Amino acid sequence: MEEKPKSKINLNRVEMPRQDPKVRAHNYKEVALGYTDEMVKEEASRCIQCPKRMCVSGCPVNVDIPEFIKAVREGDMPEAVKILKSKNALPAICGRVCPQETQCEAVCTLAKKNAPIAIGRIERYVADWDLGNKEKRSPTELPPPTGKKVAVIGSGPAGLVCAADLAKLGHKVTMYEALHTAGGVLMYGIPEFRLPKKVVQAEVDYVKSLGVDVQLDSVMGKLATVDELLANKFDAVFLGTGAGLPMFLDIPGENLNGVYSANEFLTRVNLMKAYLFPDYDTPIKIGKKVAVIGGGNVAMDSARCALRLGADEVYIVYRRSRTELPARHEEVENAEEEGIIFKFLTNPKQIIGDDKSWVKSMECFEMELGEPDASGRRRPVVKPGSEFIIDVDVVVVALGTTPNPLIPSTTKGLDITKHGTVVADEQTGKTVKDRVWAGGDVVTGAATVISAMGAGKRAAASIDAFLKK
Numbered sequence: 302m303e304e305k306p307k308s309k310i311n312l313n314r315v316e317m318p319r320q321d322p323k324v325r326a327h328n329y330k331e332v333a334l335g336y337t338d339e340m341v342k343e344e345a346s347r348c349i350q351c352p353k354r355m356c357v358s359g360c361p362v363n364v365d366i367p368e369f370i371k372a373v374r375e376g377d378m379p380e381a382v383k384i385l386k387s388k389n390a391l392p393a394i395c396g397r398v399c400p401q402e403t404q405c406e407a408v409c410t411l412a413k414k415n416a417p418i419a420i421g422r423i424e425r426y427v428a429d430w431d432l433g434n435k436e437k438r439s440p441t442e443l444p445p446p447t448g449k450k451v452a453v454i455g456s457g458p459a460g461l462v463c464a465a466d467l468a469k470l471g472h473k474v475t476m477y478e479a480l481h482t483a484g485g486v487l488m489y490g491i492p493e494f495r496l497p498k499k500v501v502q503a504e505v506d507y508v509k510s511l512g513v514d515v516q517l518d519s520v521m522g523k524l525a526t527v528d529e530l531l532a533n534k535f536d537a538v539f540l541g542t543g544a545g546l547p548m549f550l551d552i553p554g555e556n557l558n559g560v561y562s563a564n565e566f567l568t569r570v571n572l573m574k575a576y577l578f579p580d581y582d583t584p585i586k587i588g589k590k591v592a593v594i595g596g597g598n599v600a601m602d603s604a605r606c607a608l609r610l611g612a613d614e615v616y617i618v619y620r621r622s623r624t625e626l627p628a629r630h631e632e633v634e635n636a637e638e639e640g641i642i643f644k645f646l647t648n649p650k651q652i653i654g655d656d657k658s659w660v661k662s663m664e665c666f667e668m669e670l671g672e673p674d675a676s677g678r679r680r681p682v683v684k685p686g687s688e689f690i691i692d693v694d695v696v697v698v699a700l701g702t703t704p705n706p707l708i709p710s711t712t713k714g715l716d717i718t719k720h721g722t723v724v725a726d727e728q729t730g731k732t733v734k735d736r737v738w739a740g741g742d743v744v745t746g747a748a749t750v751i752s753a754m755g756a757g758k759r760a761a762a763s764i765d766a767f768l769k770k
Contacts, residue, residue, distance in 0.1 A: 312416035315344040322638035326608055329493040329576050332635060333397070341426040345374040348418050351410050356420060359408040361755030362462070364388045366405060366420055373423055382431040383439065385424065390465035391458065391504045391754060393432060394487060396425025397496050399751040400629055432503050441511060444471040449768040452477065452535040453513075454521045454708065457485025458750045459741030459757035460541030461508050466761035468511035472768060475535075476508075477519040482572065485543055486742075487750070489572040490564070492602050494609070495632075498571075522707040527737060537736045537764050540723060541757060544702040544742035550594065554652030555698070559586050559660035563595070563603045563699035570606045585610070588695025592616045592663055594649060595699030596625070599747075601632040603697045604641045615641050616691065620648040620668050620681040646670070648681065650688060652696055663691050704743045712737075722746055730760030738764055 318334040319325075325332050336344065348370045356366040365384050372381035385392050401421035409417035431438060449472045453464045456478040464474045482488050484501045509515060521527070527538050547562030549555055566585075574581035591607040593600050596619035604615045617636070619626065622645050626633060637643070646668040655661045667687035670679035703721045714734040716724035723732060723739040730738040740756030742748055 310349060310411070310414070311347045312411065312414050314347070314416045314419055315340050315422075317419070317422050319635075322635075322640075325494065326605075326639040329609060331497055332494050335429060336422055336426045341373060341423055342376070344419050345370045345423055347411070347416075348374070349410065353410075355408040355410065356405040356418075359405040361404065361751050362389050362758050364405075364424075369427060370418065370420070370423055373427060378427065378430050378434070379437055379439065381427045385427050386431070386441075389424075389754070390462050390508060392424050393428035393500045394458070394496065394504055395751055395754070396421050396423075396428050397500070398491060400749055402630065404751065432500070441469065443469065443512065446473065447471040447768065449473065449536045450475070450534055451764060451768075452530045452538045453541060454527075454538065455479075455485055455541035455543055455741075455743070456483040456505070456515060457487060457541055457543045457741060457753065459543075459743075459753040459760075460485065460539065461505065462754045462757035463539045463541060463738075463740065463761045463764075464513045464757075465508045465511055466758055467764060468508070468513050470761070470765045472765070473512070473514075475514045475516060477516050477521050477524075479518070479520045480572065481517055483515050483517065485541075489568040490599065490602070492567070492571055492606050493576065494605070495602065520707070522711040527708065527712040527734075531736055536768055537738065539730070539757075539760055539764065540708060540732075540737065540739035540743055541741050541753070542705060542708055542743045543753075544722075544747045545705045546703045546721070547698065548700045548702060549698055550649060550700065552649055552651050554654060554660070554663075557652055557654040557660050558658050559588065559694055560652060560696045560698065561586075563593075563599045563697055564702060566603055566697045567599070567606065570610070576606070576609065586695050587611050588693065590614045590616075590691075590693045591695045591697065592618050592649075592691060592693040593697045593699055594618045595701075596621065597627045597699065597701070598629055598632055599701075600697075600699035601628045601636050601641075603699050605636055605639060607695065607697065608639060608641065612695075616693070617641055617643045618647050618649060618663075618665065618691075619643065619645055621678060622646055622670060625678045644691075646681065648683070649696075653690075660694050660696055661692070663693050663696060664688055665691060702742070702747045704746075708743075720746060728759060729763035730756055731763055736767075 369384040406417040453476040487501045547564045573583040575583035575585040591612045593604040650664045653662045667684045668681040671682040674680040725739040730740040738760040740760045741753030
């Protein structure tokens with residue numbers, strides 16, 4: 302019998318169209334424009350439907366990736382949506398900000414040929430199709446109510462996923478958000494040009510459609526403590542309060558006017574809509590020369606926001622080399638295309654003010670890389686006598702965040718690390734306190750959206766198992 306010829310593997314990954322850098326540097330519209338119908342089918346057809354399904358094991362929420370891609374290839378979009386949303390409550394968000402290149406795509410069989418399937422881009426297409434075709438959406442079938450009640454504190458990615466999964470299991474969920482809009486870091490931290498706020502709110506609406514009651518302007522720890530929630534009406538509590546307390550360098554001049562934490566800067570720009578001036582007259586210093594200290598995604602977001610606000614020059618000041626940059630390659634590339642200036646192997650010594658206490662310059666050291674530190678990256682060491690001055694009028698410190706101490710300080714019986722994070726079991730999210738779980742940045746410190754979602758999902762499964770006992 303004649304053997305059937307093997308089909309040739311297609312290694313031509315379909316690139317996603319983006320706004321022109323010269324145009325997008327002056328607007329807040331989304332940079333990545335998404336696949337067309339033809340593009341998504343072409344990219345989906347590249348998937349070889351591996352029997353090992355390594356991509357699924359690389360996904361923190363275990364999405365059935367080959368199955369939803371197959372449905373896309375066959376043109377069955379309702380089925381693709383159903384498969385995707387059975388594991389992922391926030392696919393339109395993940396398709397935009399999840400670092401697929403280090404997770405599902407990194408272990409794709411075709412990654413060995415430097416042509417992994419663009420899983421994130423296909424996911425975004427499917428999610429956007431769903432948002433645009435609500436009339437074709439099959440309603441989520443919910444089981445009969447269990448009579449159990451769970452409080453979820455925080456409406457960021459961990460809280461949203463935990464709440465959605467618990468609601469799908471029949472439990473009554475009330476989600477408390479300290480701010481006036483649900484979404485947590487998805488709303489205040491990530492700029493419009495990377496994650497449109499209407500997309501976030503559409504995903505929040507989906508979670509609400511499952512029966513989750515969202516209470517805004519509710520600062521828990523003040524309005525009610527965790528113990529009061531447990532004593533009054535809730536059978537369990539999930540802490541998904543994130544990491545909103547900024548870290549600083551502790552150098553002279555950090556208290557000058559014109560110095561922002563990235564948290565404050567991005568909150569003013571995104572949540573308080575400073576980018577829509579004069580429709581929203583949010584106070585923010587529009588610098589002509591801006592330095593952003595740090596090398597992560599938050600630093601890239603801050604720098605690109607400063608550029609769009611009207612800065613003439615924006616610097617990323619990073620103490621290591623390009624090789625050690627923690628930001629996504631895509632975000633670094635976008636920033637460079639837009640004209641952000643990278644100052645590698647540079648570390649601030651002090652921020653210098655004028656006679657009215659406004660920033661006028663920053664003195665920096667040149668650095669060189671020594672032996673690796675605990676993170677595995679080479680430790681930056683000061684070059685003696687290498688000080689130099691950068692003229693700047695705004696400085697944004699983007700060095701990371703730790704959890705707000707309000708919940709830990711008002712909750713007896715929680716274990717807290719020296720970094721202020723809540724101690725919780727990695728697999729279940731269970732804390733040492735009875736009936737209390739935690740997940741996301743409040744446990745890990747600042748990390749990715751998808752890792753927080755994974756933590757929310759695992760905690761929901763553990764809470765459900767506990768409630769069913």
